[in-house]
Amino acid sequence: MTPDARATSHLSDAPNRMETGKAQATARDAETERRLVEEFRRGDRAAFDELARRHLPALHRFALRLTGRAADAEDLLQDALLRALGGLARFRGEASVGTWLHRIVCNVHGSRRRADERRRAAEARAPVPEAAAEPGARDDEVVRRALDRLPPTQRAVLALRVYEGLQPAEIAGRLGLKPGAVRMNLLYARRTLAGFLAPRE
Amino acid sequence: MSCPRWEELSAHRDGDAPPGFAQHLDACPVCRTSVETLDRMEERLLGLDPAAGAEDPTLADRLLSRLPPRPPEPRGRVLRFALPLAAAALIPFALIQVLNRPPSPVPPPPAARPADPPIAVAPAPAPSKGPTPDRRRSAPRDRATEALERFLAAPPGGRHQHVAALRAAARVAGPGPLVARLRRIARRGADAGAVIETAYVLDGPEATTYLGELARDPRTGPEAVNALSRLGTRSAVTALVRCAAAEPSEGAVRALREARDLAREVLLADLDARDDATRLRALALLARLGAPEVIPAADREARRARDPVPALRALARLGTTDAFEALLSLGGALGKEATVAQVIRGVSEAAIPALQELIHGRNREVAFRAVEVLAGIDHPSAIVTLEGLLDDRSGLAPAVVRALARVQGPEATELLHEARARPSLRWEAELALRERAGRNL
Numbered sequence: 001m002t003p004d005a006r007a008t009s010h011l012s013d014a015p016n017r018m019e020t021g022k023a024q025a026t027a028r029d030a031e032t033e034r035r036l037v038e039e040f041r042r043g044d045r046a047a048f049d050e051l052a053r054r055h056l057p058a059l060h061r062f063a064l065r066l067t068g069r070a071a072d073a074e075d076l077l078q079d080a081l082l083r084a085l086g087g088l089a090r091f092r093g094e095a096s097v098g099t100w101l102h103r104i105v106c107n108v109h110g111s112r113r114r115a116d117e118r119r120r121a122a123e124a125r126a127p128v129p130e131a132a133a134e135p136g137a138r139d140d141e142v143v144r145r146a147l148d149r150l151p152p153t154q155r156a157v158l159a160l161r162v163y164e165g166l167q168p169a170e171i172a173g174r175l176g177l178k179p180g181a182v183r184m185n186l187l188y189a190r191r192t193l194a195g196f197l198a199p200r201e
Numbered sequence: 202m203s204c205p206r207w208e209e210l211s212a213h214r215d216g217d218a219p220p221g222f223a224q225h226l227d228a229c230p231v232c233r234t235s236v237e238t239l240d241r242m243e244e245r246l247l248g249l250d251p252a253a254g255a256e257d258p259t260l261a262d263r264l265l266s267r268l269p270p271r272p273p274e275p276r277g278r279v280l281r282f283a284l285p286l287a288a289a290a291l292i293p294f295a296l297i298q299v300l301n302r303p304p305s306p307v308p309p310p311p312a313a314r315p316a317d318p319p320i321a322v323a324p325a326p327a328p329s330k331g332p333t334p335d336r337r338r339s340a341p342r343d344r345a346t347e348a349l350e351r352f353l354a355a356p357p358g359g360r361h362q363h364v365a366a367l368r369a370a371a372r373v374a375g376p377g378p379l380v381a382r383l384r385r386i387a388r389r390g391a392d393a394g395a396v397i398e399t400a401y402v403l404d405g406p407e408a409t410t411y412l413g414e415l416a417r418d419p420r421t422g423p424e425a426v427n428a429l430s431r432l433g434t435r436s437a438v439t440a441l442v443r444c445a446a447a448e449p450s451e452g453a454v455r456a457l458r459e460a461r462d463l464a465r466e467v468l469l470a471d472l473d474a475r476d477d478a479t480r481l482r483a484l485a486l487l488a489r490l491g492a493p494e495v496i497p498a499a500d501r502e503a504r505r506a507r508d509p510v511p512a513l514r515a516l517a518r519l520g521t522t523d524a525f526e527a528l529l530s531l532g533g534a535l536g537k538e539a540t541v542a543q544v545i546r547g548v549s550e551a552a553i554p555a556l557q558e559l560i561h562g563r564n565r566e567v568a569f570r571a572v573e574v575l576a577g578i579d580h581p582s583a584i585v586t587l588e589g590l591l592d593d594r595s596g597l598a599p600a601v602v603r604a605l606a607r608v609q610g611p612e613a614t615e616l617l618h619e620a621r622a623r624p625s626l627r628w629e630a631e632l633a634l635r636e637r638a639g640r641n642l
Contacts, residue, residue: 045270045271048272049265052261052264052265053261053265056260056261056264057256060252060255060257060260061252061255064251064252064255065250065251065252067251068251069251070251070255073251074260074263074264077260077264078264078267081264081265081268082268082269085268085269085272086272088272089272113462114433114462114463117459117460117461117462118433118459140249143245143246143249144249147246151462151465151466152462158246161215162243162246162247163246163247163250163252167215167216168215168217183208183211183212183215184473186211186214186215187207187208187211188469188494190207190210190211190214190239190242191207191211191494191497192493192494193242193246194235194238194239194242194497195493195494195496195497195523
């Protein structure tokens with residue numbers, strides 16, 4: 001093989017090597033996480049903290065995108081971590097810890113929203129404010145309010161698609177959903193937002 | 202290729218477009234606009250990323266320090282194990298009591314009881330002192346039935362004292378048999394309010410199904426709807442949706458508005474049903490809930506249904522400016538302008554603000570159609586708007602005159618006379634007046 005050919009071959013192998021390297025790192029992470037779960041089951045609370053720290057940056061971004069507000073995101077994460085702490089001993093390892101934690105955040109967000117809406121309805125009997133903009137409302141506000149109207153799963157799926165750039169199959173893996181369900185949620189979310197935003201463009 | 206549906210447009214955004222989509226996009230300005238709208242929407246979302254620059258290095262410490270040192274024990278788990286453990290601990294004591302008891306002077310009842318109903322009978326640890334008609338009362342299911350009957354028999358103000366017992370009974374026996382028992386009691390003529398309250402406390406799919414049935418009965422409807430609304434669970438909301446679809450009472454629709462996201466999720470799933478009637482009922486309910494998803498769904502239904510009127514009515518019912526814009530556009534696209542005008546006249550005054558907004562909007566084609574429809578609505582504010590347009594420089598004045606030609610009534614005649622006084626509209630108004638005069642002959 002000539003030096004040029006060797007160089008070309010080296011270049012053409014580069015993406016494969018990168019993929020292999022990534023897969024190896026993922027496998028190492030999964031192994032570490034399995035070990036941490038086992039340690040937690042044996043009573044080591046610090047193992048939970050370490051697991052949480054590994055995923056908190058991604059979970060924080062996710063929570064911010066679900067709630068849109070920093071204080072709400074922090075409350076949501078606090079509840080989700082409490083639930084994760086109570087449930088980690090029963091974690092079966094069918095999905096990755098990251099998927100499990102994202103799913104918890106998503107579920108807690110859904111419960112909190114439903115509880116909020118029920119409380120609002122019970123307390124005031126006042127209709128929940130419509131997301132449709134009044135004339136003169138700022139465009140950003142229109143988008144935020146349209147996002148607030150999306151059901152939690154649709155918002156979660158849209159956030160991962162738009163902000164993280166994940167493909168439907170990857171979102172399915174991250175949230176523990178089926179790819180078909182991800183596509184339907186994306187469709188509904190886009191249709192809803194387009195319903196709000198398109199005519200104002 | 203015909204214009205792609207929303208599913209395909211969305212799939213295109215995910216790099217999964219159907220074959221021939223790109224060629225169609227090049228040729229079809231409507232679809233290009235839709236795709237551009239989606240592109241712009243995602244760009245706007247990206248511009249509003251709440252997580253941009255939100256890294257917080259102290260967050261992990263803050264959150265983890267607030268967690269308890271040991272995992273909290275889930276409440277359900279405690280109850281699930283505590284009750285059987287307590288029962289198991291009591292068995293040896295019960296056995297000792299039985300063994301120490303003197304022999305009964307009364308012979309035990311016959312062993313074989315083939316006529317017993319198939320209700321679980323707890324094995325009696327010792328021969329009883331005589332024939333025991335209440336022997337089966339020791340079975341968990343019968344204790345649950347007793348709790349149910351006590352709850353039903355309690356006065357309305359005193360039922361809260363029995364809630365915990367009934368819930369505990371439902372956990373042990375399962376809500377299904379208790380709901381079946383409740384149905385039997387209700388058929389014998391129990392107080393409807395007590396039956397509904399009992400089903401509410403029992404909760405679970407069987408109870409919500411039963412409440413859904415009661416919600417459709419005019420005698421028990423409002424109370425049952427209220428109970429389902431207070432439950433607010435997915436199965437309760439599904440029961441409410443089915444009830445509102447069968448008989449869209451104001452109470453049921455109000456309850457669905459309160460349930461909001463869950464109701465929308467259930468109804469949006471119905472929009473994909475194969476059955477036309479289910480889809481159209483979901484569309485009508487979503488319109489009453491003010492869900493913006495009605496616009497694309499009604500557009501799709503109107504284009505594919507033999508009778509587009511139900512879908513058009515859903516848009517009119519939605520009542521937003523966007524809905525009326527879609528309605529007017531659809532009328533043009535389907536060649537059903539007269540049907541659309543009739544549907545809009547059906548909601549009458551409610552359409553006027555949206556039509557006024559559309560007249561001054563950017564879409565000229567829709568503005569002209571809005572003028573025609575507005576002219577057909579017999580309402581003072583419609584006439585005032587049309588009058589204002591006669592002096593407007595938007596170029597809609599001739600359209601107003603042409604629309605008035607087809608409208609009866611003294612106000613329209615008066616406006617046409619006013620238009621004839623303006624030099625720029627003189628001939629148009631003259632022709633319109635003659636057309637009306639000819640029609641009136």
